Amino acid sequence: MTTISANLQAVLARIFAAARKYGRNPDDISLLAVSKTWPASVVREAAVAGQQAFGENYVQEGAAKIAELGSLGLVWHFIGPLQSNKAKQVATAFDWVHSVDRLKIAERLSEQRPDSLAPLQVCLQVNVSGEKSKSGTLMDDLSSLAHRVALLPRLKLRGLMAIPAPVEDFAQQRKSFRRLREAFERLKESGLLLDTLSMGMSHDLEAAVAEGASIVRVGTAIFGARSKS
Numbered sequence: 137m138t139t140i141s142a143n144l145q146a147v148l149a150r151i152f153a154a155a156r157k158y159g160r161n162p163d164d165i166s167l168l169a170v171s172k173t174w175p176a177s178v179v180r181e182a183a184v185a186g187q188q189a190f191g192e193n194y195v196q197e198g199a200a201k202i203a204e205l206g207s208l209g210l211v212w213h214f215i216g217p218l219q220s221n222k223a224k225q226v227a228t229a230f231d232w233v234h235s236v237d238r239l240k241i242a243e244r245l246s247e248q249r250p251d252s253l254a255p256l257q258v259c260l261q262v263n264v265s266g267e268k269s270k271s272g273t274l275m276d277d278l279s280s281l282a283h284r285v286a287l288l289p290r291l292k293l294r295g296l297m298a299i300p301a302p303v304e305d306f307a308q309q310r311k312s313f314r315r316l317r318e319a320f321e322r323l324k325e326s327g328l329l330l331d332t333l334s335m336g337m338s339h340d341l342e343a344a345v346a347e348g349a350s351i352v353r354v355g356t357a358i359f360g361a362r363s364k365s
């Protein structure tokens with residue numbers, strides 16, 4: 137087994153163990169391999185090992201890999217900060233976007249999504265830590281944003297995503313993820329059909345699984361440490 141293949145198995149085993157421990161069905165949790173900064177050859181190796189979904193943070197870099205690996209039938213998720221002037225490239229190249237945090241970006245993505253493709257699958261990024269510098273919509277603005285995004289014709293609103301401030305303590309990790317899950321449940325109670333909670337990374341995926349993650353986004357534990365982030 138290559139290192140990537142072994143790492144993938146180890147991460148899947150962590151997800152499985154956490155699901156068991158916290159009473160979740162492992163089939164309800166999918167692994168997004170975050171391949172930012174790694175070349176297409178590395179993504180190909182993970183794909184050969186059976187990984188299908190990949191996350192990218194940088195538009196140019198991601199679009200180049202998507203073009204190069206187009207024949208592999210992979211699913212591509214954009215998870216990085218979004219600028220309006222890149223909306224067209226994202227809407228054309230990617231299947232999912234996790235980092236929608238304002239209406240203007242959502243409208244651009246909807247306008248730019250080609251009719252020949254399925255609707256762009258979208259999560260709203262929420263600032264669960266409340267830090268001023270963090271991207272993501274504030275909790276107070278989430279409900280109105282979600283109900284507006286749900287009406288855009290070329291997007292399909294699937295759920296919520298968060299990147300909590302990194303902490304060591306498991307109970308603290310769970311607390312941030314619980315805030316996201318509770319917001320998700322309130323949105324569903326208000327009538328939105330949502331099925332995706334994108335939360336948890338290499339260091340905190342167990343806490344995210346415990347709180348209901350349906351997609352965990354893992355880079356380092358699969359590919360190793362990045363030289364840039």
Ligand SMILES: *Cc1c(COP(=O)(O)O)cnc(C)c1O
Pocket residue numbers: 170172193215216299337338339353354355356357
């Ligand atoms: C880089 C990144 C990840 C993966 O983080 P690791 O700590 O390497 O697992 C997940 N989500 C987002 C939004 C990222 O930018």
